[in-house]
Amino acid sequence: MPKYRGASPIQSAILAGEKYSGVTSMLMDVGLDTGDMLGFSILGIGGMDAATLFEKLSVMAADLACRTLRNFYRIQPIPQLDCESSYAKKITKEDGLVTCKDAATVWAKYLAFIFWPGIYLQSGLKLKKIALVEQEARHNVCEILAVEEACIVVGCGKGTIRVYTVQSPSKKAMGAVDYIRGKRIGVGDILA
Template structure:
């Protein structure tokens, strides 16, 4: 029986935790997760998904504001374990914790690519054809540890972030069990620092788009739906679309060049997009035909 301390916070981590719990020869002895946070307009204090799952199985839960706090570290060091498994926890582990047991991190990219907070979104933003999950030994740097194993998958041109998230989560859960069971088999491999790239936390402002490049705008739509969503400087949100053309050059950006029964085609300076649904400011989502009819715009007019 392997005793494991688990550290994680969002849905991605919760599903890995569930897989650990369901595996007969792994005993999760403690869970560390971020503090409860206010959610929604009413700011209801809500526990992270990892906490909810841990409590269902009566696993002790710790939610320190700062893992580096001396008392927090001292308490953790009193918990005997064979491994510490970390998945989207959101805090850097101090040296004393790293020395307590082998710390295995499951990062949703092919490291050293996309170290940081938003690897799944970055895969779509860059139009990558392949991505994966890296199991690595943690050190004090951000996603810089030695690689134990990488599992990869193909990324379809129209894959949205939620679908990619689900696939990578399943891979991460299986990879966690594999690495724990075969830890002594894998030889840790140094990352190539020359190939390292980094990504930041996504913010609401990242969702603003313009009709410059159709492929780039479509990739933002794939990466940022449902959150933070994509929107024009006018505040109009683009809710459903597909890439019509990536190569054609157009003189006028945002011009409506096609109207059919359920969609319109709008030009970008490079390429064009077919739009099905939009959401004006302070209104509900609607089909794009109702929107342009309400605005009294038609062929050759602009959506801007």
Template sequence: MKNIVFMGTPSYASKILEKIYKTKFNILAIYTQPDKPVGRNQTLTPPDVKKLAIDLGLNDIVYQPKSLKESGVKEHIKSLNPDIIIVAAYGQILPREILDIAPCVNLHASILPAYRGASPIQSAILDKNSLSGVTAMAMNEGLDSGDILAFSILDITGMNSYELFDKLSIMAANLTIKILNEYENINPIKQFDALSSKCKKIKKDDGLINLDSDNVYEIGAKFLAYFGWPGIFSKDGIKILDMEISDLNGEVGKILGLSDDGFILGVNGGSILIKKIQAAGKKPVDAKSYLNGKRLGLGDRVSL
């Protein structure tokens, strides 16, 4: 039975940790990011991995250093003598002195060498890819450039980031168990760096849309990629919370059709059916209620 140090932070990582726990591997320590203030009241909130660890009764082996380079971190992990370190969306780069302690395996949410970096799931959706997946990678000091140990592939057509995070986390969890069971017999494959691509950390401003300049398919891709956070919104702070691409054509900014689901709005290159919307400083409402409140109807212009 392998002795494991686990490093991860969001829900994607918590699914992997839960699978390792249920499969009865020996978890020596859980490293995750520090608690962060959340919401208007800035309530100090633990990351998903810590929440799960508490639920599993593992809170006494949870460690939350601001940096893995802090004094004592390397010594602590080394003293545990782990067989393997499993890393999943931890949020920190592992320094050389940690990588040298034991084999470090990262569960990256893309088919490497595509989308090395912080936002592989959102980037695959933005690029309108039909396939994505998870790669188990032997970590080195580069950015997601280590040798490939295994991978799983998924059809992601039409999925939003929330759905894809969930599906890929389950795939990653299953792949982790496969790696733990078969690690000694795996023949790693070097990545083909010439085909590599990188993705950046998502910022709130990335959700800004412009009906005049953004193509209808770009708006659709942004909606799916940024579902939940940061969402998509206009320069006036109006958020589109639920929508889909429509098949009508007409003037940009004009209401082209009405339905029980909402209203169809003309945009650059086509139209979108808006189902749920939220004006700046207001509560979310269904699209029909929004039009009624603004006294707008078919043929009128909507200012977004």
């Protein structure tokens, strides 16, 4: 720890499919998050979105900061292994673009970018609320496979997602079922 250093460590952990994340207290050093570790706390993150993870990690960080300060003079600093770290780049709006080639990637981006920038298709249609159905079946990219009561089922090159809420550019968010009805598209058509 910390494995991801830089502007977006939480989102990077989600995108990489990490099973665990956490917080680390460390001494200041010349490099980016390279100081000796004073303490750390770890949390299982499977399926957690960035908003939930930020909240849980902030509580853990506050507790860790208090423990570190209380025990500062008794702590033996532990050098970090730089070979186990990577740089977490600044997130841009373009990072939210999804191609629907792989459902697992769409799902990871949805979880990671729930705050900002969100996820959207090449057409600019934002996928505001989705769920991962499965990760193996092969489909035409963005093909509408089924229309259910509260959502539409959309195929990816590999895998399937459910889309509950969408938002067209400069419009209000709406249910995906209402959106496709308004566009007069349905099963077999491409969501765009």
